[in-house]
Amino acid sequence: MSFLEIKALTKRFFDMTAVDDFSLSVERGEFVSLLGPSGCGKTTTLQMIAGFEDPSSGSIILNGRNLSKVPARKRGLGIVFQTYALFPHMTVEQNVAFGLEMRGISGDDRRQKIANALDLVKLSHLAKRFPKAMSGGQRQRVALARALVIEPELLLLDEPLSNLDAKLREEMQLELRRIQQDAGVTTLLVTHDQSEAMALSDRIAVMQNGRLMQIGTPFDTYESPKSSFISNFLGKSNCLDARLISTGDDGAKLDVNGIQITGPAVNLLPGKVLISLRPERIDIVDSAEGVLPARVLERIFLGDQWLFRLETTIGNLLVVRRNRGRREAEPGETVHIAWLPEHLRILPQSQENVA
Amino acid sequence: MNSNGKYSLIFNGLFTIFMVAPLVVVIGVSFTPTGYLEFPPSGLSLRWFRAILDNPDFIDAAWISLKLGVCSATVSTIVAVPAALAIGRERFLGREALQALFLSPLTVPTVVLGIAFLRLLSLLEINGTFIGLTLCHAIIITPFVLRLVLSSVVGIDQSIEKAAVSLGASGWVVFRRVTLPLIMPGVVGGWVLAFITSFDELTVTVFIVNPSTTTLPVRLFSHITQTTDPLIASVSTMVILFTVALMLLINRFYGLDRLLMGESR
Numbered sequence: 001m002s003f004l005e006i007k008a009l010t011k012r013f014f015d016m017t018a019v020d021d022f023s024l025s026v027e028r029g030e031f032v033s034l035l036g037p038s039g040c041g042k043t044t045t046l047q048m049i050a051g052f053e054d055p056s057s058g059s060i061i062l063n064g065r066n067l068s069k070v071p072a073r074k075r076g077l078g079i080v081f082q083t084y085a086l087f088p089h090m091t092v093e094q095n096v097a098f099g100l101e102m103r104g105i106s107g108d109d110r111r112q113k114i115a116n117a118l119d120l121v122k123l124s125h126l127a128k129r130f131p132k133a134m135s136g137g138q139r140q141r142v143a144l145a146r147a148l149v150i151e152p153e154l155l156l157l158d159e160p161l162s163n164l165d166a167k168l169r170e171e172m173q174l175e176l177r178r179i180q181q182d183a184g185v186t187t188l189l190v191t192h193d194q195s196e197a198m199a200l201s202d203r204i205a206v207m208q209n210g211r212l213m214q215i216g217t218p219f220d221t222y223e224s225p226k227s228s229f230i231s232n233f234l235g236k237s238n239c240l241d242a243r244l245i246s247t248g249d250d251g252a253k254l255d256v257n258g259i260q261i262t263g264p265a266v267n268l269l270p271g272k273v274l275i276s277l278r279p280e281r282i283d284i285v286d287s288a289e290g291v292l293p294a295r296v297l298e299r300i301f302l303g304d305q306w307l308f309r310l311e312t313t314i315g316n317l318l319v320v321r322r323n324r325g326r327r328e329a330e331p332g333e334t335v336h337i338a339w340l341p342e343h344l345r346i347l348p349q350s351q352e353n354v355a
Numbered sequence: 356m357n358s359n360g361k362y363s364l365i366f367n368g369l370f371t372i373f374m375v376a377p378l379v380v381v382i383g384v385s386f387t388p389t390g391y392l393e394f395p396p397s398g399l400s401l402r403w404f405r406a407i408l409d410n411p412d413f414i415d416a417a418w419i420s421l422k423l424g425v426c427s428a429t430v431s432t433i434v435a436v437p438a439a440l441a442i443g444r445e446r447f448l449g450r451e452a453l454q455a456l457f458l459s460p461l462t463v464p465t466v467v468l469g470i471a472f473l474r475l476l477s478l479l480e481i482n483g484t485f486i487g488l489t490l491c492h493a494i495i496i497t498p499f500v501l502r503l504v505l506s507s508v509v510g511i512d513q514s515i516e517k518a519a520v521s522l523g524a525s526g527w528v529v530f531r532r533v534t535l536p537l538i539m540p541g542v543v544g545g546w547v548l549a550f551i552t553s554f555d556e557l558t559v560t561v562f563i564v565n566p567s568t569t570t571l572p573v574r575l576f577s578h579i580t581q582t583t584d585p586l587i588a589s590v591s592t593m594v595i596l597f598t599v600a601l602m603l604l605i606n607r608f609y610g611l612d613r614l615l616m617g618e619s620r
Contacts, residue, residue, distance in 0.1 A: 052517055072520050079521040085514040089536045098532075102523035150522060 001064070003028040003186055004154060009058035011044050011210075018044040020210040022058070026188065031180055033189040033197035036207035037233070042190045045207075046156055049188065051075050063153055078147030078185070082159040084139045086131040092118070092142050093127040099150040117149035120179055137168050144176070148183050155180070157189040161196055173199045194234045198222065206230050228347050231276040238277045238317045244270045244346065252346055256314040259292070263344035274347040279307070279320040281343040284329065290336025296329050310337065378595060385588035392585055403589035413590055416574035420554050423485070423570060427492035428500070428549035434493070435500035436542060440534070442501075443508035461498045468495065469562035476563055483565030491563055492553040499552055500545035507541030547605065551598070 002025035011019040019041040026032050034042040047053040049060055051072030060067045067075055087095050096117050100110045118124045121141035131139055140160060147155060160176070161169045177200050180187050191197050197204045198218040205215040214226045225231035228239045242261075245253040247270070252263045254275065263275065287293075294310035294317065306328050308319040319337065321328065329335045359367070380394050387393050388400035407413055435457070441447070442454050460468065472491045476482040511534070519533045535542070557572040564573050571594070575587055605611060 050517075050521060052520075072517075073523050073525060075521070076523070077521060079518065081514040081518060083512050083514055085512060085518040087515060087519070087533060098519065098524075099522035102528070146518075146522070 001061070002026060003030075003063055004188075005059075005061040006045075006049070007059045007061070009045065009048060009060065010056045011041070011048060011053060012056045017210055019048070019055075022207075022210070022212050024205055024212065024215070026186060028186055029184050031177075031187045031189065031200060031202045033191055033201040033204045034207055035191055035194060035197040035204050035233070037192055040207040041210035042192075042207050043158065044210075046158055046188065046190045049154070050077060050079055050156055076150065076152055078150060078152035078155040080140075080143045080147050080155070080157045080160045082162060084131075084143040084163075086139055086142055086146070088131055090130075091127065092123060092129050092131070092134075092145075095131070095142055096146045096149050099146060103150065113149055117145040120148065120182060121145045136164050137172060140164065140172060141175075144179060148179070148185065152185060155183075155185045155187040157187065157191075159191055159193075160189070162191070162193065169196070176200060198234070204234075206233065225276065225345065226347070228274045228276055231345065231347070236279050236318055236320070238279065238282075238315075239347075240275050240277075240315050241349075242273050242275045242346075244268060244273045246270060251341060254346070259314050261291070261314075261344070262341045263346050264342050266346045268346065268348060272349045274349055276345040276347055277317070277339060277343065279318040282317060282319045282337050282339050284308075284319065284321060284335045285338045287336045289338055291338045292336070294335055294337050296331050296333050296335060298331050299328065310335070312337070381588050381591045382595065384585055385592040387585050387588075390584060392583060392588065403585045404593075406586050407589055407593065410586065412569070413571070413574055413586075416569050416571040417593075419485075419568055420571040423488055423492060424550040424554040426485075426489045427496060427553045428546050430489060430493040431497040431500050431549050432504075432542060432546050435497055435504050435545065436538070439501055439504035439508050439538075439541075443505050444513065457501050458498045460495050465495075465558035469559040472559060473562045482563060483568055485568055487563060488560065488568055488570075491559060492556060495556060495559060496549035496552045499548045500542075503545035503548065504538060504541040507538040511537050543605075547601075 004024075004026040006022060006024040009019055009022040010017070022041070022045055024032070034045060036042045044053060048055045049067070051067065051070065055068070062075075087098065090098070093114060096114050097110060100106075100113055105113065114127075115124065118127055121144050123138065123141050123145065126134065126138065131142065134142070143160070157176075161172050164172060173196060180200075189197070189200060201218060203215060204218050204221050206213045206221065208229055214221055214230055216224075221230065222234050225234060225237075228237070231237040232239065240256055242254045242256045244266070245255055247253070247265050247268065249265060251265050254261050254263055254273070256275065292312050292314065294312040297309045297311050297316070299309070300307040301323075303323065305323050306321045308321065308329070310317045310319055317337070383394050383396055384392050385403055386399050386401070387396035388398045388402055389396075438453070438457055442450060442457075468491075472487075473482065476484075476487040476491070479487070481487040515537070516529050516533055519529045524532065555572050556570075557576055560570050561573050561576065564570060569577075571590070575590060578587055602611060
C-alpha cells in the first residue's frame with residue numbers, strides 16, 4: 001500500500017458533485033500536483049484531506065491510518081494556504097512556535113526546532129519581525145517553516161505561489177522544490193498553474209469537472225496528453241478535427257480537411273478524432289522539405305522566442321521558434337512548415353464531452 | 356502631503372468650531388464666581404468645583420454611572436462577541452432575524468423602551484435595582500458592540516483559523532489565541548462605545564432608577580429642572596475631563612484611529 005492512498009473520494013454539495021470518484025496513490029517523499037482550472041474540485045479534494053470538509057464517500061489513508069474519523073487538528077498535516085494565513089499578531093518566531101506549543105514541545109527542544117525550520121527557509125535573521133513588515137516571498141517562507149516545523153507526514157500546498165509576482169514565483173519554485181527535498185516530506189500541491197506543476201512535481205494529476213483525468217510525470221503528461229483538454233491545459237497546443245482512416249503497424253493515416261497526413265499508430269477505431277500538435281514541434285523550413293505551405297497571419301516577439309500564427313489549409317496553427325537572432329518571416333509572407341509524424345497526437349473526439 | 360484647498364480649510368475650521376463651541380462654553384461657565392450661568396465668566400473661581408464636594412449625591416451618581424457603564428458594557432460584550440461570530444460567518448436559519456433582533460434597540464424609540472423596561476422590571480420585581488439597570492443598559496448598547504465586532508469578524512481571513520486548527524489547536528485555543536486577538540480592535544472599540552453610551556444614557560434610565568441608583572445624567576437632569584446654577588457646568592466639565600483622560604489613555608495604549616475606525620493591526 002502506498003504512503004497516501006485516496007480511494008473513490010467523492011464530495012457532493014446538494015445537487016452538485018465537486019469531486020467525483022477520485023483515487024490517487026502517493027509514495028513517501030513524493031511531490032504530486034493536483035492541476036486543473038478553477039472549479040475542477042482540486043481545492044475541495046485538498047480540504048477533505050486536510051479535514052476541513054467531510055467527504056460524501058470514499059476514504060483517505062495516510063501511512064496506514066484512516067483519516068476519515070480523525071478531526072482536522074489531530075491529522076498532523078502541514079498546510080500552506082494561498083493567503084499564507086500567518087498569525088498577524090505574532091512574530092515570525094511565535095508563528096513557527098505555535099504548532100510546537102500545541103504539541104507541548106518546550107524549552108531547548110522547541111528553540112532548536114524553530115531555529116532549524118527558519119534556517120531551512122533562510123529566515124533566521126527575521127525571527128523577531130511581524131508578518132506585516134515582510135514581503136510576499138518572505139511570508140511564504142514563514143508559512144512553509146510553520147507548516148514544516150511540526151514534521152508533518154504530509155505537506156499540503158494550496159496555490160502557494162499564486163500571490164507572488166512572476167519573477168519571484170520562478171525563484172520560489174526552485175526554492176520550494178529545494179525545501180521539500182531537504183525536508184523529505186511527502187507533498188501534495190494544488191495549483192491551476194501548469195508551469196508551476198511541471199517545475200515542482202514528480203507527478204501531475206490533472207483534474208477536470210471533479211474527476212482525475214490523467215496522472216503521470218510532467219514529461220509523460222505533456223508528451224502524451226489523453227485529451228485535447230489536457231493538451232491545451234499543459235502548455236500550448238494546436239488541436240484540429242480530423243478523420244482517422246486507418247491505423248496499423250506502419251502508423252495511422254488521417255484526413256484533415258482533405259489533406260492526407262500520417263501519425264503514430266493508435267488504439268482507436270476509424271472515424272472522427274482530434275489531432276494535437278505542439279507549437280514547438282512545427283518547423284518553418286525550405287519549400288523542398290515542407291509538408292504544407294502556410295501564410296503568416298501575425299507574429300509576436302517574446303524575447304527568447306517568436307510566436308507565429310499561421311494560416312494553412314488544415315486550419316490556423318500556432319508555431320513557436322527559438323530566437324536565434326536571425327531574420328524571421330513577417331506577416332503576409334508565405335512559408336513552408338513540417339513536423340515529424342511521431343509528434344502528432346491522435347485523441348478521441350468524445351472524451352471532451354464526458355461529464 | 357495634504358492638499359486641502361482654501362474653502363475646505365474654512366469649512367473644516369467652521370465645522371470644528373461648531374463642534375467644540377458648546378464644550379468651551381460649558382467649561383467657561385464652570386469657572387464663574389457668580390451664582391448664575393454667565394459666559395464669558397466675569398472672573399476665574401473654583402467656587403463651583405468646591406460645590407461638587409458639598410453635593411455628595413453628584414459624586415455618588417457619578418460612581419453609579421461608572422459602575423453601570425463598566426458592568427453593562429461588559430455584559431453586552433460577552434453577549435455580542437459570540438453573536439457576532441455566529442452571524443458573521445455561519446449560515447443558519449433565522450440568521451437575519453437574529454441580527455435584526457440584536458440591532459432592534461437602535462430602531463425602537465427610547466421613550467417606548469423606557470416604559471417597556473419599567474413594566475418588565477416591575478414584573479420581575481427588580482425595578483430600580485442596579486441589576487435591573489445593568490440589564491436594560493446592556494440591551495440598549497448591545498447593537499453598538501455587535502456592529503463593531505461584526506465588522507472585524509467579517510474582515511478575518513478564515514484560513515488563519517484553519518491554519519491554527521491544522522497545527523493542532525482545539526476550538527477554544529483557536530478562539531483565545533487567534534480569533535480573539537484578531538477581532539480585539541472591534542471588541543475594545545465596541546466596549547468603549549458601549550460604555551460611553553451607557554454613561555450618558557438618560558431617556559430610558561429616567562424611567563427605571565430609584566433614589567439609590569440615580570445615575571449622573573439623571574441627577575443632572577433633575578438638578579436642572581429645579582435650579583440653574585453653575586454647578587451643572589462644573590460637573591459637566593469634570594465629565595469632559597474624565598472623557599478626555601480616557602481617550603488619551605486609549606490613544607496611548609491602543610491608538611484612537613484603531614478604536615474609532617475599527618482598523619486592525
